[in-house]
Amino acid sequence: MTDPLPPPSDRQKTFSMERTEATRITLIGMVLDAVLGITKVITGLLFHSQALIVDGIHSFTDVASDLVVVAVMRVSRQEPDQEHPYGHQRIETLGTMVLGSLLIAVGAALAWDNTLRLLNPDVARIPEWPILVAALVSVLSKEWIYRYTRRVGLAIRSDLIVANAWHSRTDAFSSVVVLVSTVGAMMGYLWLDILAAIAISLLIIHIGWKFTWDSVKELVDTGLSPEDTERLRNTAMGIEGVRDVHELRSRRMGQDILLDIHLVVRPEISVSEGHQIGMQVATAMRATMDNILDINFHVDAENDDDQSPTSEKLPDRGQIRQALQEVMPGELPPNSRLRLHYLKNRVHMELFLEPAPHQEQQDTRELARQMESHAWFGSLRIWYSHP
Numbered sequence: 001m002t003d004p005l006p007p008p009s010d011r012q013k014t015f016s017m018e019r020t021e022a023t024r025i026t027l028i029g030m031v032l033d034a035v036l037g038i039t040k041v042i043t044g045l046l047f048h049s050q051a052l053i054v055d056g057i058h059s060f061t062d063v064a065s066d067l068v069v070v071a072v073m074r075v076s077r078q079e080p081d082q083e084h085p086y087g088h089q090r091i092e093t094l095g096t097m098v099l100g101s102l103l104i105a106v107g108a109a110l111a112w113d114n115t116l117r118l119l120n121p122d123v124a125r126i127p128e129w130p131i132l133v134a135a136l137v138s139v140l141s142k143e144w145i146y147r148y149t150r151r152v153g154l155a156i157r158s159d160l161i162v163a164n165a166w167h168s169r170t171d172a173f174s175s176v177v178v179l180v181s182t183v184g185a186m187m188g189y190l191w192l193d194i195l196a197a198i199a200i201s202l203l204i205i206h207i208g209w210k211f212t213w214d215s216v217k218e219l220v221d222t223g224l225s226p227e228d229t230e231r232l233r234n235t236a237m238g239i240e241g242v243r244d245v246h247e248l249r250s251r252r253m254g255q256d257i258l259l260d261i262h263l264v265v266r267p268e269i270s271v272s273e274g275h276q277i278g279m280q281v282a283t284a285m286r287a288t289m290d291n292i293l294d295i296n297f298h299v300d301a302e303n304d305d306d307q308s309p310t311s312e313k314l315p316d317r318g319q320i321r322q323a324l325q326e327v328m329p330g331e332l333p334p335n336s337r338l339r340l341h342y343l344k345n346r347v348h349m350e351l352f353l354e355p356a357p358h359q360e361q362q363d364t365r366e367l368a369r370q371m372e373s374h375a376w377f378g379s380l381r382i383w384y385s386h387p
Contacts, residue, residue, distance in 0.1 A: 018156040023070055025152045025161070029145045029168060030066035033059050036138050036171075043134040049127040051181045052134060054113055055174045059138075061106050062171055065099050069164050090219065090253055096160045097215035103167055103208025110174065111201035118194045127182045135178040142172035157256075157291065163211045170204045223250040224257065228289070232259070235288045241265055241277040246303045256293035259285065267301035267341050274299040302343055311345050314376050320347060327370040346378030354385050 040056030043049070146169040153161030177200045184191075223229065229248060236245045244264035251258050263281060265274050278297040286292050315323070317340060325332055339350040368380045 018158065021152055021156050022158060022161050023074070025149050026066050026069045026164065029149055029164070030063055030070075032141060032145055033062035033066060033168075033171070036141065037063065040134055040138060040175075043130055047128040047130045049131040049178065049182065050117070051114075051178045052127070052131050054110060055135070055138065055171070055178050058106055058110070058171055058174050061102060062167055065102055065164060065167050068095055068098060068102075069160055071095075092158065092160045093215050093219055093253075096163050097212050097219070099160065099163050099167060100208045100211030100213075100215060103170065104205050104212065105208075106170070107201045107204030107206075107208060110204065111198050114194050114198045114201060118191060118198065126185050131182045132179060135175045135182065138175035139172050139179070142168050142175065146172060159211075159214070166207050166211070170200075170207060173200045173203065176200070224252075232261075232285055232288060235284050236261060236263065236281045239277060239281050239284060241269070241273070242281065244303055246300070247298075253293065257289065257291055258293055259295045260298070261295065262298045262300050264300050264303050267343055301341065314342055314345070314347055315374075320349065323371065323374060324349070324351070324367075327367055341378075343378065345376070347376050348378040349380045351380065351382045352385065353382060 037056045037059035040052050040059060044052030044056060146165050149165035149168060150162055153159075153165055181194065224232075229250065232250075233245050233248050236242055236248075242263050242265065245261060246264060247260070247262040249260040261281070263274075263278055265277055278299055281297060282295040285295060317338065320340065321332065321338060324338075336354070337352040339352070341348040341350075364380060364382045367382075368377075371377045371380060
């Protein structure tokens with residue numbers, strides 16, 4: 001049984017709004033990255049700063065990542081369809097992984113370039129003061145776009161947008177390195193700014209690795225943390241009628257959570273009561289964690305973890321009625337009702353009869369004794385209703 005999702009129209013409106021916000025902030029960042037990239041490369045060439053040239057190339061990688069983000073967000077925020085009934089958010093996860101990999105590559109390239117500069121400090125030329133101006137403008141503008149993009153990413157619950165915001169901040173870090181290296185070069189300490197550049201490059205690699213590894217864990221359906229899983233289990237156990245939770249599985253899809261849960265309830269309750277208990281559990285879980293997209297709950301009459309699950313080879317209702325008919329002296333009344341309980345690989349039966357006037361009641365113990373010839377027989381109770 002599944003807890004119903006929000007109406008498709010509401011979900012599509014949400015997807016459309018999120019896609020629009022993501023595209024708008026990404027295009028703003030892309031224009032800014034292009035302008036900064038051109039400015040830093042030209043300034044670095046004219047005023048002798050290899051660091052600023054590399055920083056400008058880093059800005060162009062931001063432009064490439066922005067194009068990836070725009071393309072991925074348009075696809076990942078589409079409405080679920082027959083081929084993707086849970087939606088397309090995993091495409092966003094894939095995009096986040098690509099973006100993280102790009103951060104690793106850029107960080108590694110910067111680290112290698114600055115390591116070579118550290119080993120050969122004599123080849124470096126002293127930069128001029130316009131480098132400081134270009135680097136400072138880059139730091140301020142990239143820090144602004146980082147904060148703006150991150151705020152939008154958190155608002156629309158998009159790991160990809162948040163990752164792109166951090167990519168913007170790595171550009172600001174690179175520009176800080178340029179500031180430090182320029183001041184250090186002007187004071188005669190070329191090795192200091194190069195060492196700082198390597199440290200920032202390693203930080204860029206670390207950020208890229210975090211996003212890549214988190215995406216990989218999501219793509220292989222890594223579940224929630226033990227703490228979150230236990231919190232959800234306790235929530236389910238707090239609902240009246242739940243005897244046990246013997247299986248709780250989770251996986252992520254973007255910022256959303258998908259759950260499968262098995263609820264143990266009393267075996268004698270009705271199907272509708274079991275379903276109602278499941279719906280109450282789903283509501284309580286959504287109140288505990290508001291990013292749960294889908295809850296698939298299974299209602300069990302016994303705990304399959306403590307014993308062998310009830311076999312699917314047990315007789316069905318028609319076969320059981322036929323077995324009862326064979327041991328009963330007369331025909332089963334057409335208005336009789338049979339309630340079956342499949343527990344511990346046995347069938348426990350409740351037979352509800354409305355006997356005709358002056359008809360003798362059946363000897364339940366004798367009927368049960370005759371039914372014991374069937375290996376699957378558990379127990380028999382007969383209920384009579386009288387006008």
